[in-house]
Amino acid sequence: MLAAAGLDVQGWAPVFDLDLILPLRRRPPRPPLGRVPLVTAVIARAA
Amino acid sequence: MSSGADRDVGRFDHWAPEYDRDRLQLRFFGPVHARTLELAVGLGIMPQRVLDIGCGTGALLWSVSGQWPGAALAGVDPAAGMLRAARQAGLPAGLVQATAAGLPFAGATFDLVISTVSFHHWASQRDGLAEVRRVLAPGGLFVLADLHAVG
Numbered sequence: 001m002l003a004a005a006g007l008d009v010q011g012w013a014p015v016f017d018l019d020l021i022l023p024l025r026r027r028p029p030r031p032p033l034g035r036v037p038l039v040t041a042v043i044a045r046a047a
Numbered sequence: 048m049s050s051g052a053d054r055d056v057g058r059f060d061h062w063a064p065e066y067d068r069d070r071l072q073l074r075f076f077g078p079v080h081a082r083t084l085e086l087a088v089g090l091g092i093m094p095q096r097v098l099d100i101g102c103g104t105g106a107l108l109w110s111v112s113g114q115w116p117g118a119a120l121a122g123v124d125p126a127a128g129m130l131r132a133a134r135q136a137g138l139p140a141g142l143v144q145a146t147a148a149g150l151p152f153a154g155a156t157f158d159l160v161i162s163t164v165s166f167h168h169w170a171s172q173r174d175g176l177a178e179v180r181r182v183l184a185p186g187g188l189f190v191l192a193d194l195h196a197v198g
Contacts, residue, residue: 005176007189015082015192016075039079039164041086041192046183 007044015039052146052170056125059103063128067104067136076164080107083163083192084114090188094118094159098182099140100147100175101165105133108140111161121157123150147175155184166193 002009018038062069084107095118099108102122112120120140124130130142145151147162148171160179169175179189 001173001176002189005173006180007176007183010188013086015086016079037195039192040195041083041190043086043090044189044191046180046185046187046189 002042002044006047008047010043010045013041013043015041052125052168055168059124059126060128063104063126063132066129066132067106072106076106079163079192080110083107083161083190084110086192087159087161087188087190088114092159092188094157094188096157097121097159097161098123098150098152098157100150100160100162100179101168102133102140102142103129105136105138105140105142107161107163108133108138112139118159121152123147146170147178150178150182152182154181155187156182158184158187160187160189161192162190163192164194166191 014037016039018036094115097111097115097118097120099111099122102108102124105122108120108122111118122133122138122140122142123145125144125146127144130144133142143151147169160183166172183189
């Protein structure tokens with residue numbers, strides 16, 4: 001969708017992990033990397 | 048605007064008077080803003096004109112003004128109540144009630160566009176992204192932070 005708009009994706013980055021706000025007893029099993037991403041950023045440049 | 052987007056705007060209008068005091072600011076929105084700005088700063092840019100889409104009460108724009116004091120700032124949000132709160136707080140930015148799909152700016156106006164936890168509310172993400180591209184100057188950057196799995 002970004003590319004179709006003329007925005008070239010430069011990269012992605014984690015912003016906020018779900019496990020930071022869930023009460024401990026409700027946390028899902030942690031994945032191998034130890035993070036449960038909730039918010040992710042994409043950086044794009046106008047072509 | 049779709050009825051879902053209309054409902055979202057209504058919710059944010061209702062939330063606006065207490066929005067900045069909500070505990071989510073400290074636990075969620077604040078860290079998201081800080082990390083997003085960190086990513087933008089990490090790009091090594093010195094933007095002259097910055098737009099925040101879905102600016103709410105302007106918390107991120109306050110941080111942007113501290114990071115790049117010389118930059119001209121603008122924010123759009125469809126919820127009039129959020130913009131009213133931002134103006135009352137004295138946010139040093141041009142604020143306009145608008146959606147991403149209808150940005151009221153000339154083409155190639157901004158060299159940095161930011162949006163945090165807003166994209167999933169956009170009634171037409173495709174139209175919004177086209178507008179982002181239109182208002183970005185060639186080579187300008189877009190930092191979009193939203194709930195995981197932005198497409």
